[in-house]
Amino acid sequence: MNAEILSRTEKDLLGLKEVPQQFYFGIQTLRAVENFNLTQAKIGDHFNFVKALAMVKQACAAANHQLGLLDQEKYNSIVYACQQLISGKFHEQFPVDMLQGGAGTSTNMNANEVIANIALEFMGHDKGMYRYLHPNNDVNMSQSTNDVYPTAIRLALLFDLDRLNLRFKSLISSLKMKAEQFSDVLKMGRTQLQDAVPMTLGQEFYAFAVTLEKDLAKINSIVPDSLSYVNLGGTAIGTCINTHAGYVQLAVTALAGISQKTIKSAPDLIEATSDMGDFVLLSSLLKRTATKLSKIANDLRLLSSGPRTGIHEINLEARQPGSSIMPGKVNPVIPEAVNISAFQVIANDLAVTFAAEAGQLQLNAMEPLIAFKLFESMDLLGNAMQMFETKCISSITANKQQCKDYVENSIGIVTALNPYLGYETTTRIAKSAAESGKSVIELIREENLLSEDVLAKVLSVEYMLNPPLDIAV
Known part of the structure; x- marks a missing residue:
């Protein structure tokens, strides 16, 4: 290999272009980078998405190899490249903006080119020597963006759900610990911001835990199954054009084995290629949780208000000075940040809804927005829950005397x-x-x-x- 080469010339439908030799992506990725500069969010920022893309590509290569369409050397090299990506390497080679035109084609080609060039080096060739292993002919064999992209999104969301589950459970556990700690603290319950009847602070915190527990159960009873049905093998519109008999089941079975997730072929690949209903369902469930999380944050802000002229039944740990002009002022910054995070998740749900509705005929070209917003909502909710637990819930203390005085008065x-x-x-x-x-x-x-x-x-x-x-x- 010639290490002195500074760039390589690649060709696509539109012509020739120089690609810096250090890049593992190629001409189509470079065009996408030049075209789409919309957000600061790149494909490579989403670890599980790149991992899922690599798993899909490896599964497709396995199916093609079993069918005798991909020789042993090419198959081994593609598997090696995919494993590199799955392990977390080369993710910086995915610079395309998450928001992109083309229904995800730029994402698919980014993966095809990176995998091809990692594989070429593994085979002993320079990057760009596609006559030995081609991004489209070999890495993308029996595939289309229209089945690879949504399948990878679904798989990435399943991985993201594992992380969200951990954050969910940890926050619920912390709230239950506070419920136990405050089980003997008598206080006034309030309806419509007016005194109602007595309860314990423990009961109040236990209700917080239960409402989130219900959401966790609802999400886990619906989402994993709905996301497990993929349109892999349907290629362009779900008719399986350019695939061999048996390919669909071979690819889906391989993907289930590689990902260790329950992955099944959708009953109707044409419907599965165009329908975004499962994504809308997930988004609405995330919105539901965000709404509840924000309500809990609101309650904690009210209960800790004051300290001298508010309710002040609980104390939130001081996290930072609260004012540039008022000495001694401390604000409930963590609950506020939870509110803000929840508002973004709620807004994301509207974006997902509009994008899902905008699909036309056999494809939804707005799927990049759906993916971007769902990944963001999953990350944001998980991060907000972790912040809420570690920087707020776990350190809350009760003002027992204040609570008692309110009850008696x-x-x-x-x-x-x-x-x-x-x-x-x-x-x-x-x-x-x-x-x-x-x-x-x-x-x-x-x-x-x-x-x-x-x-x-x-x-x-x-x-x-x-x-x-x-x-x-």
Whole structure:
């Protein structure tokens, strides 16, 4: 090999172009880089996407080799190149913008060219010597962007889901630990930002855990199965043009083995090539979780508000100074960042919806936007959950006395006394408390309406957790 070569001349449909010799990608990738400069997000930034692309290419090579269409040397070289990518190497050779025209063709050709040139070097040839192994004729044999690209997206999302599951479970576990820690902290529940009835801080945090647990279960009961059906082998529009008999099942089986994921051939490859419904479903589920996560962040901001003039039932760990002009001010920056992340996921869902709707006839040319936004939402949600847990939830402490004072001074506690005093009496007590500024407990004691033993029982954590049905004064 000649290490002195600075560039190589490559040819495509539009003509000749010089490609710097250090690049493993080729002319079509270079054109895409020049054409699409839309975001800072490159294909190579998404590890699981490059890994999935390589796995798809390796599976297709395996099917072609089994059918006698790809000789042993070419097959071994392609497998070597794909394994390099799967292990995390050469990802910087995927510089194409995630947002691109062409329904993903630039992504597919980026993979074809990089794999071809890694394989050529493995075979002992210089990059660009495609007469020995060609990006289209060999690496892309029996394939089209229209089946490779969506299959790789689905596989990458399955890998991303593994990571999201870990973040989900860790956050839920942290919330449950706080629920246990705060199980004896009596506080006022609130509806419509008004005092309602007593509960424990532990119950509040356990509800946070349960609502996320429901989303995790919902996602795992639906998403893995829906994403497992691929259109690999359908090639251009799902009719399997340019493939040999048996190729589809061989390629799908090989991909399942390489990825260690449950991968199945879609029942109708034409439908699977054009339909984006599974992506819309995943996006909507991510939006649902983002909405809940943002609501939890809102609640924590309210509960920690103050510290002197707000609710201040909990303390959030101070993460950074909160003002350039107000000394001593500390803001709830982590919950705020969770809110912002959630808003982006919610916005991404709208983009995915529009892109899915914009598909025409046998293909959806807007799929690059769908992939970009789904990868972003998965990453953003996972990162937000990890940040939320490690930088906020795990260090929250309770202001027990503040919580207790609110309960004892709240008019809302009168609801718990209904079974003992009756609605008319408790209504009168509530009105008197509001007018006089005295607490409900003070007024009951003044009128000697209940004994201290009964009051203690009603105000106990045990009573609030499991109010008895058999009331005896």
